[in-house]
Amino acid sequence: MAGIVHFDNVGLRYGTGAETLAGLSFTLAPGSFHFLTGASGAGKTSLINLITLAQRPSRGIVSLFGEDTADLPRRRLPALRRRIGVVYQDFRLIPQLSVFDNVALPLRICGMPEREIGTRVEELLEWVGLAPRASAKPATLSGGEQQRVAIARAVITHPELIVADEPTGNVDPDMAARLLHLLEALNRQGTTVLIATHDVNLLRQMPGASIMRLAKGRIDDPTGAVRFPPRESIP
Amino acid sequence: MKARFALLALQRQRPGTFALLMAATCLLMLLAAALALALRGAAHEMSGVTATRLLVQVVDANPTNRDATADEVMTRLDRIHGLGSAHRVPMEQAQALITPYMDGVPTSDLPLPALIELDRGDRAQIARALRDLPTVQVTAAGAELGPLVRLIDALRSVSLGIALVAVAATGLIAMLAARAALAREGATLNILHALGATDRQISYLVTGKIARDAGVGAALGLVAALFVILTIASRIAAIGAGMSPALGPTAWGILLALPLGLVGLAALAAQAALMLALRRAP
Numbered sequence: 001m002a003g004i005v006h007f008d009n010v011g012l013r014y015g016t017g018a019e020t021l022a023g024l025s026f027t028l029a030p031g032s033f034h035f036l037t038g039a040s041g042a043g044k045t046s047l048i049n050l051i052t053l054a055q056r057p058s059r060g061i062v063s064l065f066g067e068d069t070a071d072l073p074r075r076r077l078p079a080l081r082r083r084i085g086v087v088y089q090d091f092r093l094i095p096q097l098s099v100f101d102n103v104a105l106p107l108r109i110c111g112m113p114e115r116e117i118g119t120r121v122e123e124l125l126e127w128v129g130l131a132p133r134a135s136a137k138p139a140t141l142s143g144g145e146q147q148r149v150a151i152a153r154a155v156i157t158h159p160e161l162i163v164a165d166e167p168t169g170n171v172d173p174d175m176a177a178r179l180l181h182l183l184e185a186l187n188r189q190g191t192t193v194l195i196a197t198h199d200v201n202l203l204r205q206m207p208g209a210s211i212m213r214l215a216k217g218r219i220d221d222p223t224g225a226v227r228f229p230p231r232e233s234i235p
Numbered sequence: 236m237k238a239r240f241a242l243l244a245l246q247r248q249r250p251g252t253f254a255l256l257m258a259a260t261c262l263l264m265l266l267a268a269a270l271a272l273a274l275r276g277a278a279h280e281m282s283g284v285t286a287t288r289l290l291v292q293v294v295d296a297n298p299t300n301r302d303a304t305a306d307e308v309m310t311r312l313d314r315i316h317g318l319g320s321a322h323r324v325p326m327e328q329a330q331a332l333i334t335p336y337m338d339g340v341p342t343s344d345l346p347l348p349a350l351i352e353l354d355r356g357d358r359a360q361i362a363r364a365l366r367d368l369p370t371v372q373v374t375a376a377g378a379e380l381g382p383l384v385r386l387i388d389a390l391r392s393v394s395l396g397i398a399l400v401a402v403a404a405t406g407l408i409a410m411l412a413a414r415a416a417l418a419r420e421g422a423t424l425n426i427l428h429a430l431g432a433t434d435r436q437i438s439y440l441v442t443g444k445i446a447r448d449a450g451v452g453a454a455l456g457l458v459a460a461l462f463v464i465l466t467i468a469s470r471i472a473a474i475g476a477g478m479s480p481a482l483g484p485t486a487w488g489i490l491l492a493l494p495l496g497l498v499g500l501a502a503l504a505a506q507a508a509l510m511l512a513l514r515r516a517p
Contacts, residue, residue: 054429055517074514075433082431092426109432153430 003027003063004161004192005051010060012046012217019058020046021217028194030160033187035203036196038214044196045089047214048165051194052086053077065160082110085154087164091146093138093153099125100134103152110157124152127182129175143170151179161192168199180205250448253412257405257452257501258459261494264401265460268493271394272486278387281380287319288375289356293349295370304370305349311364312353319355402500409445409501410508416441417512428516438509442502449501453494464490 005028012021021043028034038044049055050062053069062069064080072080085106093102100121107117125131128148138146147170154162162183168176180202187193195202203211213220291308295301305323312321329350330342337345353361362373417424420441427437468482482490 052429053517054425078428078431078433081429086429092422092429094423094426105427106430109427109430109436 004030004032004065005194006061006063007050008061008063010050010057010062012043012050012055013058019217021050021057024060024217024219026212026219028161028192030192031187031190032192033184033206033209034192034194035206035209035211036194036214037198037203037211038196042214043217044214045165046217048086048163048194048196051161051163052084053081082106082157083160085157085159085162087147087150087154087162087167089165089169091138091150093146093149095138098135098137099130099141099149102138102149103156106153106157120156121152124156128152128179144172144175147171148175148179151182155182155186158186158189159191162186162194164193164195164197166197166199167195168197168202173201176202177205250451253408253445254448254452254455256408257449257497258455260401260405260408261453261456261497262459262463264398264405264497265456265490265493266463267394267397267401269460269464269482269486269490271391271398272489273482274387274391274394276483276486278384278391281384281387287355289353289358289361290374291351291353291361291365292372292374293351293368293370294372295348296346298346301346301349301370304368305351307368308351308365308371312351312361315356315360315364317355317357318361319353322352322354324350324352402497405449405497405501406504409449409504412445412448413441413505413508414512416444417509424513425516434510434513434516437513438506441509442506445505446498446502449498453498457491457494460490 007024007026010021010024011019013019036044050057065083103124104117104121125134130145130148151167168179171179183193293301293305293308295304309321309323312318329347334342358373358375365371365373424437
């Protein structure tokens with residue numbers, strides 16, 4: 001179980017209904033790159049919520065960075081969350097903060113000095129092409145620009161694990177390729193990456209990445225052996 | 236996480252209903268506390284009088300006999316050990332005390348008793364020493380003032396109770412404000428949690444805003460309370476007859492410090508409510 005993420009027979013149930021996720025068992029090795037695919041309602045976002053500690057499983061064991069999250073006291077959760085960069089499908093930017101301050105937020109939460117924050121945020125904004133819009137508020141940005149801010153915020157701390165829910169859903173193919181290259185570069189430096197996506201082109205651009213396909217709350221291929229599936233087989 | 240910018244929408248809002256409620260509770264608390272402190276001074280002074288002071292009266296219609304008996308009383312009192320100072324009230328002073336009530340009738344014609352005040356003494360012992368003088372009465376000052384002292388004590392307890400209710404209300408209002416802020420800013424706070432912010436970091440953002448609003452409210456309440464207290468003090472001083480303002484420097488110090496304490500209490504109550512509520516988050 002020497003993975004960054006390890007699920008052992010994990011189930012998730014909302015209220016008294018049927019299990020949204022059932023019997024999930026898989027391991028994400030350090031430095032690996034994974035895609036998570038599945039039809040809408042298959043449970044991708046629920047799975048991401050479990051990995052990012054936004055929810056607790058109804059059963060089974062979820063281990064992050066070698067620690068069983070069920071046994072962790074609440075005060076230790078923030079330290080684990082800081083090791084994970086998350087890109088949400090709906091961006092979740094803070095509307096009253098500027099682009100700069102949204103991206104700088106994880107660094108401020110970690111207590112980094114302001115002078116270091118400035119350099120780091122400016123470099124990253126330059127890279128995602130948003131330097132001229134650093135002082136703009138999220139509401140004035142296009143969907144693609146908000147997506148890039150969300151990605152910049154997720155990677156600014158160089159987390160050990162990046163989880164992205166449809167990270168290229170609102171950007172043009174050119175920007176999607178650039179963002180994927182950023183994630184790939186981070187992966188080459190040892191960051192584990194998990195991307196939930198419907199974008200077939202994105203899958204094709206990452207040969208060697210494993211694909212976990214989620215159907216009705218279960219993983220079709222927990223070993224990640226399915227690679228480069230033909231276009232029609234990808235939901 | 237430095238809050239040098241408005242991370243939460245509520246941080247940019249002007250002090251609103253919460254500050255006004257704080258002002259109201261602060262005003263109520265200060266007025267009740269001022270009354271309690273003033274009554275405490277009065278009760279203390281009066282109970283000091285009633286506990287030890289004695290009054291010896293020589294009631295004799297014949298002024299010559301009355302004065303002779305009073306001289307004899309003074310002589311006997313001098314012989315008693317452990318007695319405080321004995322002071323014979325001059326007849327002119329006694330007459331001056333009742334003149335306003337005599338509607339022009341000359342008080343020199345009245346057979347007033349001779350009065351001897353004792354600062355400290357055992358009533359029974361003195362009564363024994365003077366028992367062969369039939370025109371002499373020994374009374375404790377407290378005999379008349381006792382009910383008044385008890386009334387003052389009761390009023391002081393009521394004032395303290397009102398002040399405590401105001402303090403408790405402040406704590407509850409701060410807790411409700413904290414919970415409302417948590418509900419209103421839930422989306423932002425969830426993002427902060429997801430980015431690795433601790434419960435304490437998040438709660439400080441809300442508590443800081445609540446403390447600032449509480450400070451504004453407490454300042455308003457203090458100004459209003461000072462206006463009321465000073466107005467009443469000036470009215471009491473205008474009455475005269477020894478009714479000087481009863482609030483000393485210590486009491487004023489307490490009154491000025493209370494709003495600060497109230498702000499601290501509001502911040503603590505809000506912090507506690509937030510930490511409890513955040514503990515329920517995933």
